Each structure stands twice: as C-alpha cells, then as structure tokens.
Amino acid sequence: MPIPLSYNLRNLAVRKTTTVMTALGIALTVAVLCAVLSLVEGLRVAFTSSGNALNLLLIRKGGTSELSSVVPRNDFQEVIRYRPGIARDAAGEPLASLELVTIVNLPSKDAPDGMNLNVRGISPIGLEVREETRLIRGRWFNPGRREVVVGAAIAGRYPSAQVGNRIHFGRGDWEIVGAFESAYPARNSEIWGDLYQVRADLNRYDACSSVLLRAANPTALRALTSEFLVEQRLQLDVMPEPDYFAKQTNSGDVIKYLGTFVAIIMAVGSCFAAMNTMYAAVARRSQEIGTLRVLGFSQFSILVSFILESVLLSLLGGLLGVLLVLPLNGLSTGVGSMTTFAETAFQLKITPKVVASGISFAVVMGVLGGFLPAYAAARKQILEALKQI
C-alpha cells in the first residue's frame, strides 16, 4: 500500500525554512535554463515563422545572404521578370521585385557603439510582394526622394530611428517618414527606401542584391524553382523565402551553448543540495520510518514516498523558477547574424514548451537528488530505526 501523499506534503510544510531554501536553489537553476530556452525559442519563432511560403528568393549561387549577393539587373529584366507562373497584381504587373540590400550602423539601447541594420532598396512591387506589411506610423516613402520607413522592432530599440529623424548612409541624410509592421518578425528589423534612390547612392546601377517573387500557386513555385536552377543564363540559387530566414536561426547558438552548459553544472550542484536536504529529512524521521514499517508499509512504499517528497520539493522549485522568468516573456532583444552582418530584433518567448522543459528539468533533479536518501530510508532496519533519536 502506498504512503499517502499528504504525509510528504505535511513534512515539507513542517520544515518550512529548509524546504523554501532548497526549493529556491532549484528555482534559480530552472530560471537560468528557462531564460536560455526562452531566448532560443524567441529566435526560432522570429526566424522560422517568417516568410511567405509562396515567395521565392533568388540570390547569387553559393551566396549565403542578400548582402553578399549580386544579381545583374539584366538577368532580372530579361530572364526572370516575365516568366509564366509568377503571380500578377491587379494592374497585371508580375509580382517580382528586384532589391538592393545594404547596411547602416546605428546606436541602440544595448549597443551604444552602434549595431548594423539592413537597409533594403525596394520598388512599389516589392511592397506588394510583402502585402502582410502594414504602416503603423507616418507614411510610406515617396519614390525618388531620400526617404525611408523603419520596421517596428527598430523603431522600438533605436532612439535615433524615430519617425521624423534623419539617418545617414550612402551619400547623405535620409528622412524617416514612417514605421511599418510585418506579420513576419524578421522583416521588422529592416529599413526600407526607394530602390532607385538607394541604388544611386550606392553606385550600383547594374547589379542589385536579390529578387523576391511570388509564385501563382505551389505547382508554379516548384516549376519556377527548377526552371531557374537549370537556366543557363542565370548563376543564381533559388529558395523559398521561409527557408532563407530559417537558416539564420543559428545566430543564437553561442548563447544557447553557454547557457545550457551553465544550467547543467548548476543542476548538478542543486542535486547535491537537494540530496543534503533529503538525507537530513531521512535522518530526522528515523523513528517515523520505523513506525511506518511496523504499521506494515513495505520498503518499496518508503522508497517511493521519499523520492516523491524530493520530487515535490523540486517541483515547488521548478514552479518558482518558472515564475521568476515569466517577466522575461515578450522582452525584446537583438542578436547579430554573421550571415547578414546585421541585427535582428526578437522577443523572448516563455512558451508552454519552455515551461515544460523547466519543470521536467526540476523533476529530474528531484529524482536524482532523492534516490540515494530514499534508498537509505528504505534500507533502515526496523529496530535500529525505532531506537534512534
């Protein structure tokens, strides 16, 4: 017969100070782990949920990012733009956009020395391909003028990137006339301006960075992909837009490894601490254990009962730990990518998955820390146990 759980609960409640202190130790370990996981999760959400599945991105063969890619304008005009299978807008224009990507350095809250941001030269068609984007402040830039709009994440993090301010890149100052927000988080870390104006500033008339186009349907998407890949006149890689973003998820790898490493070592330490607490509990309750055995509870029920008590203790710690990191949810931060050489802002996410990982981590600590003391308790000789004070 199992020993009732209320026995363990009352025991934990009686030794309030010890319980709370041990649980807090576990809580901090879980908090560190959850903080790291929320960061990784936030990055994953930002990058893997970005991009329209019907959009195709074309960059130079072997290229890793738009920034280092070159797409000749002639290729776009003569080979790509009027392909059958590309969706068309209301006016009958193909939804294929030639774009130029560069970077600008602006000081942010986290990096006063300045962080790099992607600047994208874009035509009105480019905005149509990105129809999930909407204006949240000001207005769109006017073609032919030195005006830009900034992504919502940038507007929030860069004091110098407010609507009405001017930023400097290329050959001079550009006025920020609006801010936009896209359903795809990765887009919100970009600055957009008129393609022709950006091109003139960077002296790149014949070669842009990339082409983004919308396929009419999934079949056309597949057909276009293979057509472009075998097309002799093009030296370009073709990939669905979501894949391009997903590749950048590894930007957070360093923090992920560092954090996981710290959490695991801390967990070993917390395990020892939990073991200590449980050994003390077993030692103090020697007589109780003897009595339980006399009453007919088996060695196995005692083993289970003490492990359960340890798990309850660590569960309390796990819950506390999750509570500690909850305020981090939605906190926005940024990480630079070695592929794009620019910063992408994202938000920390405490998802159910993160919470579950933290709690299970705590439970594992509880089981590991509780097993040896529980084993010691179960192995006590009845008479010896009853004699001990």
Added chain:
Amino acid sequence: MRYLGLIFKNALRNRRRSLLTISSLAMSLCVLGVLMALYYALFHGEAPKSQMLRVVTRHKVAIAFAMPIYYRDRIAGLPGVKQVCTWQWFGGQYKDEDRDRSKFFPRFGVEADRFFDVYPDYRVPVEQQLAFKRDIASAMLGQTLAKNQGIKLGDKIKIKGNIFPFDLDLTVRAIYDSDIDSDSLYFPIKYLEEALKARGSHRSYAGTFTSLVATPEDVPRVAKAIDEMFANAEEPTHTESEYAFGLSFLSFLGNIKLALISICGAVTFTILLVAGNTMAMSVRERVREVGILKTLGFTPGMVIGLLLGESAVISLLGGGLGLLLANGLVGVLRHGPAIVQQTKTLTLQPPVLAILVGFSVFIGLSSALVPAWRAAHTPILEALKNAD
C-alpha cells in the same frame, strides 16, 4: 587557534553532509569562476604584448564593406606606421560545410610578403614562410585547424567561392602557430586580384588593413590620423587597436555583458542558499551540544567562532575544489573553437582568483552567522532540553 582541531573534527562529523555541501559549492563556484574569467577577459582584459603595436582599419559602416586598395599606401605614409598588411575575407565553403558546421573556419587573403613583418608573433619556419610567399596559390593554416581537419603540408585544399565568383585551389605550404589565433587559413591576396582580373574586374578592394606602429603610444594617434585622413573620402574608415577590433565581434552575440552578469547573480544567490541551508541544518541538530559546550565554560562568542570556523572550512574546501574544476574548464575553453580570440588566452586571472577565494570565505561566514548567533544565545537549560 587551539580550537582548530575541534573545528576540523566538527566539519568532518557528518561526512556525507559535508561532502555533499562541498560538492554543491564546488559546482556553483566552478560556474562562477568560468563566467568571471570570461567576463574579466572580455571586459577588463589587456591586450597581449604582440597585439599592442597593431591597429586595424575597417569600413566605417561595417566590416562587410570593402575599402579601395590605394588606402594602404596612404596609411603606410603616415608617421609612426612601420608596415601595413591588407586583409580580405574570402568566406566560401569547404567540403560539405553547409551541412557540417565543424568544417567551417575563417579564410583570409593577405599580402604574403608583408604579413610576417606585421605579425612577427606568428611562428612559421623560415623555409615555409618563403614557400608561402613564392606560390600565389599557397595556403597557410593554423596548427589547431590543420590538426582538426586532418590537413598536412603539401595537401591540396579547395574552397568554393560564395562572396567571390570563383573557387580557391590551394596547396598547403605553411603551418603557423600563434597565441591569438590558430585556426584560420591564409592565402596570398594576389590570388584574388589575379582571379578577379581574369574575370574582367579591375577594382581591387580590401576588407581591412592592419598597420604595425612603432610604439604602443602611437596607437591612438595613428588610429585617429587614419580616420581623419579618410573622413571625407568615398569610403570613410574606422580604426581601432587589434584587440578592440577582436572584441567588436562580441556585439553580434547579443548582450553578453548583461547575460554574464545575470547568470553570475543567479549562481551567487544559489550558493548562498545552499550554504545557508546546510549550516542552518547542522547547527539546529547541535543545539543540545552547544548547551553542553556552554556548561563547560565556552562563551557565546567562542561558540559562534567555532561554528563560523567550521562553516568557513567547508566553504573554503568547496571554493578550492570549484576553482580547480574551473581551471580545468577554462583550459578546455581555451582549446575549443575561438568565439572571439580572447578565449584563446583565457585563464583565471589573479583578481578573479582573489574575488572567488574572498567570496568563499564570505559565504562561509555569512551563511553560518544567523544560525550560530541563535544557537549561542539559546539559554543553557533550554538547549539541554532540546532533544533533536
């Protein structure tokens, strides 16, 4: 002092508990040690001697942008500049690197005939230096890189181009070793120029310029002079010491400073909890004994001293063990892949050691203070009555 024996006896009385506490403290202090060593190296570190004479010039906006090659001669003409070496990042892809990240390593085109003047600390046998300078399609690899990828002198290496529209076909002519970097590939920048020329491109560009200056005092002056010289040029520059340049890549990793500080904070707090908890437990079990000590004539002050001493012994043992572990881990990090070059020379610096030892003592004393004070001030009769 004559109670030292008693203190040690007490510390060893519940061996299992002391051992668990020491292990727990050791783990936490090990993390703290590694993180503090990292923090110290990144934010309070000093440039190694070899780097004190070099400044790096890059494009003002970002390292990804190139500068015209003629900047080199302009820089070389400045007073205080002894030699300038041009660098160009090649990027590219080695074998199936896009699937297997362990095959990634940095590749740079450098001016072969100037490189060793600017980098005398790169140790390369003279005949290999000559071979590297002579062959335009040669490669020089770091010792660690060569070992990890299983590449020997005389091997052929092919790097598929991505930023550049051509591939590199190189022969390994030299293996170098250096304290700041041992996992890069260098090849003569002439290879790039020739290959671009063959494709009809006559623009020569440079990713960065490294200048060797005469004395460490020249560094800020030369850096300023370079940037002023190009302030109004088509591509403005940003110049800093080589050490600072290495650190600038850190900002790509997000807010490392804040991350390190918050984790250190959490670890510290955990240590205090663990130590405090254990001491409270062991003192509570000994209230009766404290009563006996007092009947024997021990004053409350002496009792507190005994208990504090015991706690200090345990936490110092934990701290010592933790530092040993941290030292081992730091060694592992040092030989691992470099996040920034500062991790290549990562050690537990004396200030970090001092802080950690001091912290161990502090934990020992502070965690035992409250339980010891309470035990020492429990009236004798009550203490003796205490059964547990």
